[in-house]
Amino acid sequence: NAYGAIVCSSCGASLVPQQVNSNYQPIQNDQYQQNQMNDVQQTQFIQQNTQAYPQPAYNSQNAYEQQGYQNQQYYNQQDYSQNQPTEYYNPDSFDSNFAAGNVVKSAPMKRSTKIMLIVIGIVIVVLGIGYTVIQQNVYSPQATIQRYVKSLQEGNFDEANNMTDWSSSKIPENYRTLLTSAIGRASKNHMSYMNVDNGPYNSFKLSYKVGDRDASTVITLVPAGKQWLFFDSYKVQYPPLGHINITVPNEVDKIKVNDSEINLSALKKSPKYSGDSYSSDYGYSEYTSTTEYKLPVYPGSYRVESAKNSQLWTTNSTNVLISGKDSSESTSLELEATETLKDELTKAIQKHVDKCVASTEA
Numbered sequence: 001n002a003y004g005a006i007v008c009s010s011c012g013a014s015l016v017p018q019q020v021n022s023n024y025q026p027i028q029n030d031q032y033q034q035n036q037m038n039d040v041q042q043t044q045f046i047q048q049n050t051q052a053y054p055q056p057a058y059n060s061q062n063a064y065e066q067q068g069y070q071n072q073q074y075y076n077q078q079d080y081s082q083n084q085p086t087e088y089y090n091p092d093s094f095d096s097n098f099a100a101g102n103v104v105k106s107a108p109m110k111r112s113t114k115i116m117l118i119v120i121g122i123v124i125v126v127l128g129i130g131y132t133v134i135q136q137n138v139y140s141p142q143a144t145i146q147r148y149v150k151s152l153q154e155g156n157f158d159e160a161n162n163m164t165d166w167s168s169s170k171i172p173e174n175y176r177t178l179l180t181s182a183i184g185r186a187s188k189n190h191m192s193y194m195n196v197d198n199g200p201y202n203s204f205k206l207s208y209k210v211g212d213r214d215a216s217t218v219i220t221l222v223p224a225g226k227q228w229l230f231f232d233s234y235k236v237q238y239p240p241l242g243h244i245n246i247t248v249p250n251e252v253d254k255i256k257v258n259d260s261e262i263n264l265s266a267l268k269k270s271p272k273y274s275g276d277s278y279s280s281d282y283g284y285s286e287y288t289s290t291t292e293y294k295l296p297v298y299p300g301s302y303r304v305e306s307a308k309n310s311q312l313w314t315t316n317s318t319n320v321l322i323s324g325k326d327s328s329e330s331t332s333l334e335l336e337a338t339e340t341l342k343d344e345l346t347k348a349i350q351k352h353v354d355k356c357v358a359s360t361e362a
Contacts, residue, residue: 011332026115028361051173055225060231066248078201081110095318114356121204127156131230134231135231135232138231139231139232139233139234141202141204141221141234142198144163144221144233144234145196145204145219145221146234146237147159147163148219148236149191149194149196149206150164151163151192152190152191152240152298152299153190153191153192153194154184154185154190155181155184155185155186155190155300156181156184156185157179157180157181157183157184157298158180159181160179160236160298161176161179163222163236164235164236165222165235165236165237168237168238169238169239169336170281170282171241171281171282171296172282172283174266174267174269175191175282175283175295175296176294176296177262177266177267177295178244178257178295178296178297178302179241179297179298180260182258182260183257183260183302183321184298184300186258186259186260187258187301187302188301189210189211189300189301189321190299190300191208191209191210191298191299191300192208192209192210193207193208193209194206194207194208194229194344195207195208199218201220202220202221202222202234203218203219203220203221204218204219204220204221205217205218205219206218206219206240208299210299210300210301210321210322210323210324211301211321211323213321213323213324215299215323215324215327216324217240217324217325219236219238219239219240220236220237220238221234221235221236221237222234222235222237236243238325239246239298240298240299240324240325241295241296241297241298241325241326242296242298242299242322242323242324242325242326242327242328242329243281243282243284243294243295243296243322243328244294244295244296244297244302244304244320244322244328244329244330244331245292245293245294245328245329245330246292246293246304246331246332246333247290247291247292247293247330247331247332248264248290248291248293248306248315248332248333249289249290249315249333249334249335250286250289250290250291250305251313251335252264252305252306252315252333253265254303254306254308255289255304255305255306255307255333256303256304256306256307257302257304258303259303259304261307262307263355264291264293267284267293267295268284279295281296282294282295282296290332297322298322299322299323299324299325300321300322301319301320301321301322302319302320302321302322303317303318303319303320304318304319304320304331304333305317305333306333309338310338311338311340311341312337312338312340312341312344313335313336313337313338313341314335314336314338315333315335315336316331316333316334316336317335318331318332
């Protein structure tokens with residue numbers, strides 16, 4: 001202060017320095033009393049002197065925030081040898097244990113919790129690996145085309161049909177009558193020596209042989225939604241189908257293809273030939289004494305014959321080989337008279353001749 005004394009800002013105690021010069025005269029009691037400040041003056045003096053020295057920012061939360069140091073963390077800077085604190089504390093969470101230098105440690109994780117977390121981690125890893133393996137080996141485009149090729153090689157046409165997206169096809173459902181495993185497995189010539197080359201946009205080039213013929217085609221796969229909610233699946237957009245044109249007499253209502261019976265009357269429920277073109281890629285057309293059917297088939301060999309013969313007539317049988325996509329072959333069944341019919345005709349003619357001779361003689 002003005003008298004050279006050091007005054008405590010908290011309690012107001014004064015410390016007066018000693019004078020070393022000879023002119024120093026102790027202050028008399030009455031003068032000292034005059035120089036003493038009353039309580040009001042001390043309070044004002046303390047407030048004036050403490051304004052220049054603000055309290056530390058951590059004394060209160062309000063002052064702490066006013067200094068612009070929000071959410072700061074403090075740690076005990078005292079040296080506690082090896083017992084250093086293991087956690088940081090906010091001033092509001094400061095406790096006596098920390099102030100005393102006691103080490104505060106977090107509660108150890110329970111053994112059951114550790115086991116549960118380990119099991120959950122293992123399950124997640126196993127599921128991730130399982131998903132990748134199944135997607136790549138079962139539902140990927142490469143896996144799909146391999147299964148499709150295998151089904152064609154084995155004549156398993158039912159499986160090939162299930163792997164086909166028929167929404168873009170113009171084939172009536174009842175006209176897929178020759179696309180069955182019963183007919184495919186009975187074929188003497190399947191697709192063989194198959195080679196698959198990857199192409200762009202999930203397309204694959206198939207090179208193969210059917211009998212002694214070389215052929216090739218391009219198969220494109222399209223997305224077919226999710227399997228089991230997680231796996232992306234694919235289907236064949238356009239199967240490698242050729243077709244057979246079969247002409248039969250109107251007297252024939254059933255035929256056999258590779259020993260499987262086909263009801264021709266069911267095929268007439270599909271589009272009929274109109275004008276110069278079919279109203280569908282496949283259908284039938286009627287003539288005076290015959291009907292022609294255009295039926296889709298997978299590459300392979302097919303034996304066509306009538307399903308039944310009468311005592312008076314029979315039909316021939318033919319063999320057809322379809323080698324590739326969009327290939328076409330035609331065959332016809334023709335009526336042939338049986339020996340019974342020939343004998344009956346001979347008898348009828350002879351009877352008529354005898355009748356004519358008898359009338360002439362009379």
